[in-house]
Amino acid sequence: MIADFPLVSAAYEARRAQREASKLPKIWTLLDQVCDPEIPVLSLWDLGVITDIEKSGGRLTVTITPTYSGCPAMQTMHDDIEAVLRQAGIDAFEVRASLAPAWSSDWISPEGRAKLTAYGIAAPKSCDSCQGLALDSDIHCPHCGSADTRMTSEFGSTACKALFQCRSCQEPFDYFKPI
Amino acid sequence: MKDKILEYTTRLGDDSLVLGHRLSEWCRNAPFLEEDLALINVSLDYIGRARMFYGYAAELAGDGRSEDDFAFMRDQREFSNLLIHELPKGDFAYTMLRQLFVDVFYSLFLPRLAESSDETLAAIAAKAIKETRYHLRRSHEWTLRFGLGTDESRERAQRAIDQLWGYTHEMFDLDALESELAEAGIGVDNGALKAEWERQVIAILTEAELKLPQEEWAVRGGREGYHTENLGQLLNEMQSVHRAYPGLEW
DSSP, X not given: OOOOOOOOOHHHHHHHXXXXXXSOHHHHHHHTTOBOSSSTTSBHHXXXXXXXXXXXXTEEEEXXXXXXXXXXXXXXXXXXXXXXXHHXXXXXXXXXXXXXXXXXXXXXXXXXHHHXXXXXXXXXXXXXXXXXXXXXXXXXXXXXXXXXXXEEESOOSSTTEEEEEETTTOOEEEEEXXX | OHXXXXXXXXXXXXXXXXXXXXXXXXXXXXXXHHHHHHHHHHHHHHHHHHHHHHHHHHHHHOSSOOHHHHHHSOOGGGOOOOGGGTSOOOSHHHHHHHHHHHHHHHHHHHHHHTTOSSHHHHHHHHHHHHHHHXXXXXXXXXXXXXXXXXXXXXXXXXXXXHHHHHHHGGGGOOOHHHHHHHHTTSSOOGGGGHHHHHHHHHHHHHHTTOOOOOOOOOOOOGGGTOOOHHHHHHHHHHTHHHHHSTTOOO
């Protein structure tokens, strides 16, 4: 049993409301197939990287925002969105990167959190009051659900993850850091 | 005013790029794997910041230059980074103590820059603050481990502090350009950060049972393009591919 309660943050609620109010639901659905190149179970929607889709004068603008300043996957995400739009026969578009508001791990969808856990990555804790200064504790192992875990490295294979080990099942795992 | 913001933005980009490159030199050279990962991820954060600052500088310049031109096509005298960023990586204690000094600095500087009336500078700062919190937690913890660890770790940390201290003062200087931008609500008054920076750094060093150096000395000149010999060597390596194959793209 995985002890990860679905967390619906206010930040995610705001994102969902924006998507539901959008006049371009088909484009949102179309782009649901574009996934994070480094965590391929997460769509860019799940992650919160696609922040807006607008159409003006027949031209589509897709706005994306980086997770971390130096996220090396941004260009790939950009290219993948372009490829999907072109494949759907859309040629008049622009993929625009925007920095504000700064991305937060709270933007990840509840489905995205469940997918992360199933993939073996512990989902981030709520970032409402995170200052990056408290030691992360009470992180549940995505394999056996135990909370008896310890951090082995502040950074993992990518900037957005830390390395943990479970003391119950001994498995190492990634923890998606709250930011 | 646009030219002044361009210069200010370039300075901030230079600070980030030069330190980011220094940290990247630890790639596959760190004492153990986890540290290797950590240092290059911190490096990546700084290089990411440099790209955002240079990207904005290129936009302000509007003369066809790209972020790459700022990084790879300028010489030593044109770089205006603060000297502390260009000092060699040294041993692990030296690298982490330098990080402590700059992390505390950025944890004070970035929240102010995030209030800039320039929206792009504010957005870059708001993004970078989050990463700096992680950086500071790590450099703080390492400082404690060095200071409260073995005789050797304490000696090395103390030596690093003694060698770095004289380079910290420059972080709080303001020249005419920076004063003007601070008054205009665009830049940050670094001088006003000094007392709080010292308070926090001294508290951490005291916690780690390390000492502040007694000697009074200071090295300055980075903002005017007067550098230590280290920057030339760094640029020589960092720019070599771009210089050998001008205009090359991946």
